[in-house]
Amino acid sequence: MVLPAFVLFFVFHTIPVLQGIYYSFTDSPGYGPSDLVGFQNYIALFTDGRVLHAYWFTLLIAAVATVLVNVVALAIALGLNSRIKFKTTLRGIYFIPNVLAILVVGYIFAYLFNNSLPAFATKLGIDSLSTSLLTDSSTAWIGIVILAVWQAAAFNIIIYIAGLQTVPADLYEAADLDGASTWRQFRSITFPMIAGFFTINMVLSLKSFLQIFDHIMALTNGGPGTDTESVSVLIYKGGFQGGEYGYQSANSVVFFLIIVALSIMQLRVLQRREVSV
Numbered sequence: 267m268v269l270p271a272f273v274l275f276f277v278f279h280t281i282p283v284l285q286g287i288y289y290s291f292t293d294s295p296g297y298g299p300s301d302l303v304g305f306q307n308y309i310a311l312f313t314d315g316r317v318l319h320a321y322w323f324t325l326l327i328a329a330v331a332t333v334l335v336n337v338v339a340l341a342i343a344l345g346l347n348s349r350i351k352f353k354t355t356l357r358g359i360y361f362i363p364n365v366l367a368i369l370v371v372g373y374i375f376a377y378l379f380n381n382s383l384p385a386f387a388t389k390l391g392i393d394s395l396s397t398s399l400l401t402d403s404s405t406a407w408i409g410i411v412i413l414a415v416w417q418a419a420a421f422n423i424i425i426y427i428a429g430l431q432t433v434p435a436d437l438y439e440a441a442d443l444d445g446a447s448t449w450r451q452f453r454s455i456t457f458p459m460i461a462g463f464f465t466i467n468m469v470l471s472l473k474s475f476l477q478i479f480d481h482i483m484a485l486t487n488g489g490p491g492t493d494t495e496s497v498s499v500l501i502y503k504g505g506f507q508g509g510e511y512g513y514q515s516a517n518s519v520v521f522f523l524i525i526v527a528l529s530i531m532q533l534r535v536l537q538r539r540e541v542s543v
Contacts, residue, residue, distance in 0.1 A: 289515040296511030307516035316492055317517060320500040321524075327410060327496065328475035335415045335471055336464070339422030344456075346423070347430040357427065364420035372484020375413045376400065379485070400486050403493035410494060413481050418474065422467045429463030430456070465536040469529055476525050497521050 290307055294300035311317050346357055363371070380398040387395035399409040433456060441451045457464070479498040482488060488495040488503065495503070497517070505514030 286515050287519060289512050290519050291516075292512040294512040294515075295509035296505065300512060303512070307513045308520065310513065311517055311520060316495070317497075317500065319492070320495045320497045323407070323494065324476060324478065324496045324498075327407060327414070327478055328472055331411050331414045331418070331475045331478075332468060332471040334411065335418045335422055336467055338415060339419045339467065340426050340464075342419065343423045343426035343430060344452075347427055357423075360423050361420045363417045364424075366417075368417055368480040369484050371417060372413060372481055375409070375416075376485050379409050401490060403490050406486050406490065406494045409485055410478070410481050413485060414475060414478060417481070418471060422471065425463055425467050426460065429460035433459045461540040465533065465540060468536055469533050472532055473525060473529055476528070 289300075291302055291304060292300040293303050293307075342360060346353060346360070350356075379400050384396050384398055387393075399405040437455050437459075438451060441455060446454070477498050478496050479502070482494055482496055482499050486494045488499050492500075498521075501514045501517055501521070504510040504517075508514075
């Protein structure tokens, strides 16, 4: 059974990756003949304003969404782990966003941002929200972050709940006897005990948000203009729709290396913090 699994992995993963690396050194438009161009594609990436903006925008979305989703997920997980009624039912409800098709949900959010929210804000006299967030380049990213955090929080909540259930109840009882406040218990007991789960969620969240794609396609399609293009969206549009297959293959290789580097750096920093805590 090991050999067939290895063969399948090699055929459907390794070979396409190697082909992508090869095409990154060509001027292939995605069809027909192509010529080798060496490192020209890679050099051009660092002087391409559209590419640089896509990287900046992707890092912005990933950084903001990673922080927000972990704050929201941890807060909800703490509530769901406490002594409340219908705890099991609420856990199931909060997990629903993780199993919904993000494109479908994205279109629903797009309708809310484009129609429902402006109409509601107009009635309340809130001028700043009377127009769609998605039509303004300075606010469109906020809508994307809201959708991304709403959808990703479900998985993080489950991870945090699993971590919270590993904390011995005796520690809280001893803290209560010592007169420790709720915040003190969280800072000195809860968070240090779930530091490993926090690391997992932070690393997985950043990696996921760096590859954000469906959310943007459903809400803005990269607009207005190209202001909300993430790297994944740019690779898709340029590589499969813009005749830049070789060029965007090089972009994909660079993007992959950046994701790996950021993930390793983040993991090491957070693991050191686990030890210090």
